[in-house]
Amino acid sequence: IVLEGYVDPHDIRDEGPFGDHTGYYTPVEPYPTFTLTGIMRRENPIYVTTVVGKPILEDAYIGKVIEQSFLPLIRMFHPEVVDFSMPAAGWFQGLAIISIKKRYPGQAKKVMMGLWGMGQLALTKMFVVVDEDINVHDINDVIWAITTRADAARDTIIINNTPTDTLDPASPMVNLGSKLGIDATQKTREEGYEREIQQQVKVDIDTKELVDSKWSSYEL
Incomplete structure (x- = not known):
């Protein structure tokens, strides 16, 4: 289906409210008018649409497809990036989770700043950066990383008066709000971690293989 017409920039009319992918109705706003002059279609056309x-x-x-199409481009500028997720519950622009191969202190913050400077990612409201052992598509794994590897005072960044998504219902002004970055990577001495570095609980391979080989004999 092809709609033919023109947009007159001087013919401004109120548009909305529209239910949007944030889960809120966007308010009525003035926009240029599209004047329809014709419709072209094939016989028995299929009208494709989505409910938001x-x-x-x-x-x-659709958003998840776009998310994964971003990954190769992100790696061109930030080769340490392992994976990238924009959870659908965060309406994509609201939250992005990035895993990296961390090699030096402050690298997570460097990645955040770089991504906030990349095109449409500049509108992303929150970034969480995790280590490569965290599955960015498993929200429970991400929460575990945030709660065990991030300190609120040391590992959060808040930047005020930055560009935001027009549809963000929480920003104090249209198109202008704040950003939140959380460094949920494991910290080094150089990053101010003064305690004894704790080791993650893991089952050693020999024990796992032994239990697996005898599992049927346990009659559980």
Whole structure:
């Protein structure tokens, strides 16, 4: 289906409210008018559309495709990036989670700053950076990393008066708000971690293989 017409920049009319992918109605705003002059279609056309509202809905799958298409481009500028996720519940622009191969102190913050300077990612409201052993698509794994590897005073960044998504219902002004960055990577001495570095609990391979080989004999 092709809609033919023109936009007159001087013909301004109120548009909305529209239910949007944030889960809120966007307010009525003045926009230029599109004047329809014709419609072209094939016989028995299929009109493709999605239903939007409070996430997660149909448009989430489109967003996940776009998310993964960003990854190769991000790696071109930030080769330490392992994976990238924009959870659908965060309406994509609201939250992004990035895993990195960390090699030096402050690297997580460097990645945040770099991504906030990349095109549409400049509108991302919150970044969480984790180590490569964290699955960015598993929100429980991400929460575990935040609560065990991030200190609120040391590992958070808040930047005021930055560009935001027009649809963000929480920003104090349209298109202008704040950013939050959380460094949920493991910390080094150089980053101010003065305690004894704690080791993650893991089952050693020999014990796991032994239990697996005898599992059927346990009659559990």
